[in-house]
Amino acid sequence: MTVSESVPVERTARATPISIIGMSGLREIVAVSSGMALIYTIAAMIIGGRPLLTLALVFAGLLFWTFLEYLLHRWMLHWEPEDKLQKTIRKCFPTHRSHHDAPMNERKNIKKQLKIIIYLMTAYCAFLALIGFPLAMVLAVNAGVLLGYQAYEYVHVACHHLPMKNAWAALLKRHHAIHHHRDETVNFGVTTTIWDSVFGTTWKPARAPTA
Numbered sequence: 001m002t003v004s005e006s007v008p009v010e011r012t013a014r015a016t017p018i019s020i021i022g023m024s025g026l027r028e029i030v031a032v033s034s035g036m037a038l039i040y041t042i043a044a045m046i047i048g049g050r051p052l053l054t055l056a057l058v059f060a061g062l063l064f065w066t067f068l069e070y071l072l073h074r075w076m077l078h079w080e081p082e083d084k085l086q087k088t089i090r091k092c093f094p095t096h097r098s099h100h101d102a103p104m105n106e107r108k109n110i111k112k113q114l115k116i117i118i119y120l121m122t123a124y125c126a127f128l129a130l131i132g133f134p135l136a137m138v139l140a141v142n143a144g145v146l147l148g149y150q151a152y153e154y155v156h157v158a159c160h161h162l163p164m165k166n167a168w169a170a171l172l173k174r175h176h177a178i179h180h181h182r183d184e185t186v187n188f189g190v191t192t193t194i195w196d197s198v199f200g201t202t203w204k205p206a207r208a209p210t211a
């Protein structure tokens with residue numbers, strides 16, 4: 001049995017790469033994240049005075065996001081402690097249990113998510129600047145992180161709603177479908193499979209027992 005035969009894939013033929021922007025709060029997420037990324041990039045160029053270096057740092061931030069995406073998905077979104085104290089701490093962080101329970105459902109609380117993006121990113125950048133990182137560098141790297149974040153949100157919705165026929169897109173869709181339908185402890189990457197390979201969490205089909 002092949003992976004594509006064994007993993008249920010959502011029927012999403014009517015959605016298009018453009019139409020999904022209207023789904024699950026993507027339009028708002030893209031508007032806020034790209035707006036913030038643009039402001040951060042311009043501010044970094046003005047403060048630092050080195051446009052090419054700023055663009056290189058934005059790109060570095062974009063790559064750094066792929067690691068953050070893995071880290072947050074594996075260790076925050078899937079953190080489900082049994083301990084009473086840890087359960088209380090856990091309430092302070094987002095979970096995506098409801099997404100796993102109903103992957104095709106539209107996101108309900110987009111306003112809350114947008115507030116988290118704006119406040120958390122602003123506080124994070126202020127903290128890094130206060131402990132001594134150059135403000136221009138902090139803004140440029142996190143502009144890239146914001147761009148990576150919105151790419152993640154788009155690819156994630158696409159994985160659930162688009163047929164994803166080209167080889168790379170089909171690989172991402174299958175990778176994420178396995179995470180949902182076969183094993184939640186593997187395949188945490190959404191925009192890339194690289195970090196699952198690095199941390200050894202890529203799903204491997206069970207080998208048939210040998211006689």
Ligand SMILES: [Zn+2]
Binds near residue numbers: 100
């Ligand atoms: Zn998950």
Ligand SMILES: [Zn+2]
Binds near residue numbers: 099103160176180
């Ligand atoms: Zn998903």
